Amino acid sequence: MRRFYQESWQGIPFTSFSHLSFFHLAEPRFYGAFYEELFKRYKSWENLPKEWRDNKDKDADWLADQIKTLAASLPESGTPPRVLSIGSGVGYMEKALIAKIPGIELHVNEPSTVGMKWLRKHIPSERIYIGLPWICVPADLHFDLIYLSAVDYGIPNRELIRALEMLREQLSPGGELICISASLLQEDSFVGGLVNVLKNVIRGFLHYSGVRRQQFWGWRRTRKEYNRILRSAGFSHIEDGVLDDGFESYWIRGKH
Numbered sequence: 449m450r451r452f453y454q455e456s457w458q459g460i461p462f463t464s465f466s467h468l469s470f471f472h473l474a475e476p477r478f479y480g481a482f483y484e485e486l487f488k489r490y491k492s493w494e495n496l497p498k499e500w501r502d503n504k505d506k507d508a509d510w511l512a513d514q515i516k517t518l519a520a521s522l523p524e525s526g527t528p529p530r531v532l533s534i535g536s537g538v539g540y541m542e543k544a545l546i547a548k549i550p551g552i553e554l555h556v557n558e559p560s561t562v563g564m565k566w567l568r569k570h571i572p573s574e575r576i577y578i579g580l581p582w583i584c585v586p587a588d589l590h591f592d593l594i595y596l597s598a599v600d601y602g603i604p605n606r607e608l609i610r611a612l613e614m615l616r617e618q619l620s621p622g623g624e625l626i627c628i629s630a631s632l633l634q635e636d637s638f639v640g641g642l643v644n645v646l647k648n649v650i651r652g653f654l655h656y657s658g659v660r661r662q663q664f665w666g667w668r669r670t671r672k673e674y675n676r677i678l679r680s681a682g683f684s685h686i687e688d689g690v691l692d693d694g695f696e697s698y699w700i701r702g703k704h
Contacts, residue, residue: 449605449633449667449668449669449670449673450633450667450668451648451664451666451667451668452601452631452665452666452667452668453470453651453662453663453664453665454662454663454665455660455661455662455663457482458486458489458490458496458497458500459489459497460482460485460486460489462482462661462663463661464485465481465482465484465485466478466481466482466663468661468662468663469663469664470651470652470656470662470663470664471664472664473602473664473665473666474602474663474664474665476559476560477560478663479559479560479562479563480560480561480562480563483538483560483562483563483565484562486538487562487565492566493538493539493540493543493566496538496540499694501540502694503693503694503695504540504541504544504693505544506691506692506693506694507541507597507628507691507693507695507697508540508541508544508545508548509548510691510693510699511541511545511595511597511626511628512544512545512548512549514593514624514626514701515529515531515545515549515552515592515593516529516549518592518593518623518624519592521622522592522620522622522623523621523622528549528551528552528553529549529552529553529592529593530553530555530590530591530592530620531545531552531553531554531555531591531592531593531594531595532555532556532557532581532585532591532593532594532595532618533554533555533556533557533594533595533597534557534581534594534595534596534599534615535557535558535559535596535597535598535599536556536557536558536563536564536567537558537563537597537598538563538566538567539556539563539564539566539567539570541597542554542556542567542570542571543566543567543570546570546571553575554571554575555571555575555576555577555585555589555591556571556575556576556577557576557577557578557579557581557584557585558576558577558578559578559579559580560578561578564576564578581611581614581615582611582614582615585618587618589618590618590619590620590623591618591619591620591623592619592620592623592624593619593623593624593625593626594615594618594619594623594624594625594626595625595626595627595628596625596626596627596628597628598628598629598630598631598697599627600627600629600631600669601629601630601631601665601666601667601668602665602666603666604667605667605673605677608677609677609680609681610681612625612677612678612681612683613681613682616681616682616683616704619704620704621704622703622704623703623704624701624702624703624704625678625683625701625702625704626699626700626701627674627678627699627700627701628691628697628698628699629669629674629697629698629699629700630695630697631666631667631668631669632668632669632670632671632674632690632696632697632698633668633669633670633673634670635670671688671698671700674688674698674700675688675700678700678702681702683702683703683704684702684703685702685703686700686701686702687700687701687702688700688701
């Protein structure tokens, strides 16, 4: 597991709206300020960068196929699948899933209410949960599938395992959890780790000298680490792979 940093997203420099921390993760307040800035620059999903949208469409196609296949295999096959999105962000994937799976009962979770601006027009308010999912999502509500897309990077290992354990308890029998990661660490070695430490020292110097400010964004994990985390959280029938989506996103899933 290695720390990594971010300076901008969707063409928006973080320094344009927030103080950046080299040692502390971005908090919900940071994300709220980011989405406020994003909605000033972009008026709809269609205004977001085309390459990003095209790649996200590929992710949504893949995820829709997984949901349809899972729904067909469940005891109550034929009923609309109930799905929970953790960390929905700007809601592009969720908008795409609604279009691809007629009748889907999609529930969404976000730490900040600001990011729900566009998605609120497509999802009933009673299916939108703001805050930590294991606190704001009703405990007696169970889902056929729960997915996290580009969320795990900001959660330390111990907390991630605990979070996945709690989410597993909200899966219906035979349900699945899918994690799509944009922060896969391809390899981890002593030499690679040492080089990474040196790079971080340089990043820290540039940050505090004001030359290049960066926000501590989270951690990159290897495939082995992801598998170990899901096993530790109690999942079985674990599978993983890489998506041909332009991002080379890594995915891993496990069953309740």
